[in-house]
Amino acid sequence: MKLAVETVDLTKTYDGTTAVNKLNLRIEEGDIFGFLGPNGAGKTTTILMLLGLTEPTSGVARIYGYNSTREPLRVKRISGYVPERVGFYEDLSARHNLAYIARLNGLSEKLAMERIGESLEVVGLSEVADRRVQEFSRGMKQRLAIADTLIKTPKVAFLDEPTSGIDPEGVREMLNLIATIARERGMTVILSSHQLHQVQQICNRIGIMAKGHMVVEGLLDQLGRDAFGGGRFRVELQLTEITSALVDCIKQIEGVVNVERSEDLLLINCMEDLRPRIAKAIVDNGGLLVQMKIQSYALEDIYMKYFTEV
């Protein structure tokens, strides 16, 4: 696999405070990378350094082997960027806004028109292409921003909080759109967000950043397993009485990784959804079930787990 994004000891210091501290990041081609962390963790700064918009204090950022600081033009030619507070020229129509970007990328008039039509089609804005951007809703502007990056057919797209400020339905559509585009075009996407469950839906790799450090990084499945002591699911049982015979019985069920006991609760980590078999075991042992809940590991848990460690 080709390396799309690479940083080596990337560091940025703003008047004494370190925004990004010795970050080593490797993202492979075709990945949808969820870049997580609370506000002020250094996500945006990292993205800006990768794009060559901000100079690193030390370290190197590379995109497809091009040094972001030394060859910013080459980097910008292959990477698209949707800033967090994306804006357009309000007086111009959507089409004209995109045409400006196309010209800045040196596209010929004909190619530009083709790409603009195509990009607007993809994000579903063809109908309003000739309306002025000031009439657009927040969600439409976000979609226009996606179309904007598609104009130059980038190899890597950096989306900084692309879902902030839009309604849940819009968020879902937006994420599906991003996932579809990335898959169809084989585009590497770096998606920064602090809304975890959203990222979880479409990313295959995530990295969690806090206070300038990458706290954890890897494939989503792997991270979940680490956080849940190896299981993919966690079943929570509440019983009137917990006997050790019952615990032993549950432990013997195939697929159960471990069982934890706290007060009247049993926490069972398992590889698959074993609720029917657990229920059977309880009944067989004469236990009285109060309630049973199942969780697949959520990014939230991973996030919280690593966060409490920081």
Added chain:
Amino acid sequence: MSGLITVFWKELADNFTSKRFIILFILVLFAGVFAIYVAAENIRQAVTETDTSLFAATESIRFVFLKLYTTSGGAMPSFLTFIVFFVPIVGIALGFDAINSEKNSGTLSRLLSQPIFRDAVINGKFLAGVATLSILLVSIVMLVAGVGLRMIGVPPNSEEILRLMAFLGVGIVYGAFWLGLAMLFSIFFQRVATSALASIAVWIFFIFFMFMIAGLIANMVAPVDDQSTQQELLRNVEVNLTAMRASPIMLFSEATSVLLVPAARTMGQLLQMEISEAATQMLPNPLPLGQSVLMVLPHLVSLLALTVVCFAISYIRFMREEIRST
């Protein structure tokens, strides 16, 4: 380079389609119409009254076309005075929100993530501003020329045309200075209102307060009282004038009045007094264009230098500026 050209055309189109431009155009159009009105009322008098001798009269009529631009009538200012006041406003209006409005609306980071050199943005904007300004200035001078031609029926001679062109050149540099200054503020201040106000403040300072400050400086360096000799008085006036020349407005108005009034042989009070003493022997011969240009060359160079300094500071600041996350 292609980035610069793209930015230039986009900005130029923006300038010409903006409401701001329409307002400016109306403003300057008023100035032109007004100037013609004033000239129509007073030009006959202006031509005939200056000198009684036949020679002087013919010399004065030789440049009657230029009088369209410089004739004032009583309390009503000439076209030139209008230009001195309005060109800064045009320059400021075209530049005060050049960078910070793009920053605030979030278009700047999108723009800078395109494969163009960063200076393409600021250069393109500046050049588009200068082009807009030039078009505005040229069209207003042409407008006055056209209407004036019908009115007085005397076509401009070649020297007058050259002088007008020189005037336009200086006018564009003058406007570019104010544009550069406004852009400088638009880079240093985050808020559009602040940068607009700062530019206007500088304009007001030079127009209203520079007189007082120059007077203060002159009285400090060369104090005068009732018993002062003529020499002391002259020195006071001289210092005053030198101090005034720190103002680009003064530089421009001096330079253009020399360019548009061929008979102007001096800019200082000093020599004017001597001339009035010797007026009986000296005829107000108009200077050849070359000599007039030579006289205003220092002014032109100073104006250019001021413009370059403004733009250079903006340029450096913009190039070094970090695009921050918030």
